[in-house]
Amino acid sequence: MEKYPGEALSSKKMKEVTHEKWNPRVKYAWSCGEAMSRFLNELKKGKLIGRKCHSCGKIYFPPAMFCKFCFKPTDEWVYLPDTGKVMTYSISYLDMHANRIEEPILVGVIDIDGASENMGIMHYFGEMSPDDLTFGMKVKAVWKPEGERTGSVTDIKYFKPLEGSE
């Protein structure tokens, strides 16, 4: 076959040809369930909480009401410190809509101390330069003032280097 089917359009030409536009108007409200409701309420108090499975001993963070390995209900709430280590990270010059940004967002996965191995969350880093970010770095949560917390993962502003660690 000489030419494969299809005709490419530039963005300029796209505006010139006939097209229809639609702005979806829908809103969503999500039920948080038992584990996430407690998790968010504890965040509002400035605390991290996980959930322990007595069958395999795993401590889930974020908490879960069932163990995906044992496939049984988890058994116990466990408070965890607001510290952890950097599992991986990125220095992003893109926001969520792929817009270019001047000041990079420092973001990564933090494995929370006291939870089982590889139990982490995605969050921002702050009070550090991009060059400071390293694998395994010890970090600590920086919380919004109590009055500004809403019961959201953003009640933690970011994670900063843990003082006294290397």
Add this chain to the structure above:
Amino acid sequence: MRDVACVGAGMTIFSRRLKETGKEMCFEAVRMALDEAGLELKDIDTVVCGSAPDAFDGIHMKGENLLDGCGGAKKTYMRVFTGGGTGVLAPIAGWWHVASGVSDVCMVICEEKMSSCFPHPQSAFGHIWDPILERPIQPNLVWIFAMEMNRYMHVHNIKKEDIALVSVKNKGNALDHPSAQLAAKITVDDVLNSEVMAWPVQRLDISPPSDGAAALIFAAGDKVGPITDNPVWVEGVGWCIDSTMWTNRDLYFPQYVAKAAKMAYKMAGIHNPFKEIDVAEPYDPFDYKELHHMEGLLLCKKGEAANLTREGVTQRDGDLPTCPSGGLLGVGNPIAATMGVKAGEIYWQLAGKAGKRQVPDARTGVCQAWGDLMQYGSVMVMRS
């Protein structure tokens, strides 16, 4: 289970925007596959449609919207969707339709039109995240791939220069593909000097959003004779998914791809993939992903894929030609429709119909796709 062969393939060009509607794109790819196989729609008894997030189109019954273009009306029809993994899961679904005895000749058609969502389809990806844990952080999908790439580089001490070689190879290979969107002769320095998107991901490490469609026809062993004397047999299939909690696993190795690969190799009787596979199409939406997936496909030991690439083993004239199509990096990344450069390319290679891209003496090939939230692996082994 019945023997299943691939007997025809088709694909549109891949482009940032296509004039054609999704339905028209499907028609073009299906028509091309029918023509290659010398068949008409009446010869097809089942149709599988593959397409990824509805949010790109804003049409939340996409399988039905595309139906007439797929040739599926008044036929046994279904849509499959596992994000990027659809590109190889859809042909696997075609295989199971035929292997099970449900169907004699199955059309698999994959479509993606990412340009409908503007200004950038990335905004549609904003709707894939967990609403409680992730959306408030306002993530961009590139972030998490950057985190996976960084973890992979860290654990194996792999340099960006070595990863960039994949992009150089695949964009170069794409120069020989009639559908290519981003074919180019570039250098490692071009990659390393390109705009930083989300470190360590730079612009030339990443495949583009695209519009496109691709089709494959699968026939039962005893129906192949009248269609072609050059069938390509599906000898092994595998698929596996890991937990959606991607922050709760070590990202340096895709265990789910390895599990899917083992399933496919066992079915195909392959014991030493590196020796027995003549040509491979691992999923390459990013350059590091080709390496990550070569390891997941057990084509080399963990952390060794970069060495093979540096030594030229994965070039078209190397011992293990990898992404000879030009892959997603060079041809384009219309999510589900990447079937055309994965299962489609392996079909064309093993049928000896790959033209300028032809790898000499290719008899056994493997293709793989990857998707959902860095958690899905689909693998198909084919032989001529």
